[in-house]
Amino acid sequence: MTTDLLVDNQKATRADVIVLCLHCMMVDHGYTPVDMENFKPLHSPYTPPEGWNSFQDEWVVIYARKYSPSRFRLHCAIQAHTGRLFVHASEQEVSPDDGSTSIKPSNIQVLGLQLGNYTACKEEGSVMETGMAWEECLQNERTLREMFHEFVLLPLSSHATQDNAAAAAAEQQQQHTKQDGFTMLSSGGIYTSPGILLASLIGITGITYIGYVYLSSRATKIRQ
Numbered sequence: 125m126t127t128d129l130l131v132d133n134q135k136a137t138r139a140d141v142i143v144l145c146l147h148c149m150m151v152d153h154g155y156t157p158v159d160m161e162n163f164k165p166l167h168s169p170y171t172p173p174e175g176w177n178s179f180q181d182e183w184v185v186i187y188a189r190k191y192s193p194s195r196f197r198l199h200c201a202i203q204a205h206t207g208r209l210f211v212h213a214s215e216q217e218v219s220p221d222d223g224s225t226s227i228k229p230s231n232i233q234v235l236g237l238q239l240g241n242y243t244a245c246k247e248e249g250s251v252m253e254t255g256m257a258w259e260e261c262l263q264n265e266r267t268l269r270e271m272f273h274e275f276v277l278l279p280l281s282s283h284a285t286q287d288n289a290a291a292a293a294a295e296q297q298q299q300h301t302k303q304d305g306f307t308m309l310s311s312g313g314i315y316t317s318p319g320i321l322l323a324s325l326i327g328i329t330g331i332t333y334i335g336y337v338y339l340s341s342r343a344t345k346i347r348q
Contacts, residue, residue: 182199192286
């Protein structure tokens with residue numbers, strides 16, 4: 125994780141570090157962050173959208189996912205007096221009529237994280253004020269990743285609504301490409317098929333054999 129992902133925010137806190145880590149895991153798992161207003165995909169997916177940490181003690185990122193007509197919302201909130209971060213990930217079904225969204229009740233995933241277990245920076249003040257790098261502030265990253273993957277990412281993805289028609293069309297196209305029997309050679313853009321390759325191999329083998337017989341006969345005549 126690098127500082128260029130954290131946007132220019134001198135008051136970023138240790139909770140920002142955790143939320144950014146969760147955001148990067150969402151992207152790694154196939155979720156594409158979208159603009160909070162027009163819902164268009166961001167050009168730099170790992171960089172959080174503008175306004176992701178503009179709320180007091182709350183963080184919100186909206187995502188799209190390939191072959192799904194829904195949107196997905198990552199909403200994190202911190203309980204200041206306990207230092208506990210509540211993670212709420214949900215699927216939002218989009219109305220085809222007016223584009224309004226509603227949470228899909230069967231796909232809401234939650235997780236609680238104690239910040240002190242995953243950040244090494246002190247509680248008071250911002251991370252920048254502590255003089256620690258972002259990488260130094262994050263600890264026990266493997267445990268954090270495993271928990272988020274098991275309790276949020278996997279169930280969120282497995283229960284997500286999928287556009288079966290689009291997925292089937294893409295799968296059919298992929299199978300059609302594989303079964304086409306044609307492979308483009310990277311050297312010159314030449315198309316060959318298994319049958320042509322086999323015929324070529326047989327031809328080369330035949331030419332090699334004829335050449336061998338010819339040379340053998342010439343050698344025999346010379347010796348005579």
